Amino acid sequence: MGSYSFPKNERLLKRASFLKLSRFGRKIHTRCFIAAMSDAETDRTRIGITVSKKVGNAVERTRIKRIVREYYRKNRDAISGNRDINIIARKYVASCSNGEVRDELGKLFKKIVKSDG
Numbered sequence: 001m002g003s004y005s006f007p008k009n010e011r012l013l014k015r016a017s018f019l020k021l022s023r024f025g026r027k028i029h030t031r032c033f034i035a036a037m038s039d040a041e042t043d044r045t046r047i048g049i050t051v052s053k054k055v056g057n058a059v060e061r062t063r064i065k066r067i068v069r070e071y072y073r074k075n076r077d078a079i080s081g082n083r084d085i086n087i088i089a090r091k092y093v094a095s096c097s098n099g100e101v102r103d104e105l106g107k108l109f110k111k112i113v114k115s116d117g
Contacts, residue, residue, distance in 0.1 A: 004073045012048030012084060021048070021086045028111045032093040032104040035112055040082040047072050048086040056094040064089050067098060071105040078113050085112065 012018060025036035040046060049068050051061040068087055079085075087108070093101060 006073050012046050030108045033108050034088040036086045040084045046084050051089040054091050055089050060094045067101050
């Protein structure tokens with residue numbers, strides 16, 4: 001697979017992982033997203049994406065998830081260490097354009113990288 005692939009071992013897939021992050025993870029907020037993070041039990045960073053029905057219809061939710069996955073694939077090298085991250089979309093994100101969503105993700109990832117140190 002290419003360097004921009006997103007294999008299963010880099011995804012949060014189990015409900016228990018999402019619940020653990022929401023309960024015990026450290027949270028970082030931006031206008032459009034919340035990131036719940038904790039140290040990973042695996043040897044790599046894993047990401048999960050949560051977009052609830054409050055955000056919009058299926059088309060909107062899929063658009064947001066696609067943009068988040070693309071942004072992560074292109075910028076995952078900036079995150080050092082091994083951590084589990086759940087990116088939760090807030091209701092406001094549906095009214096943002098694709099460019100605005102990417103800008104918000106940029107702010108979120110900068111905060112995540114800052115919290116590494």
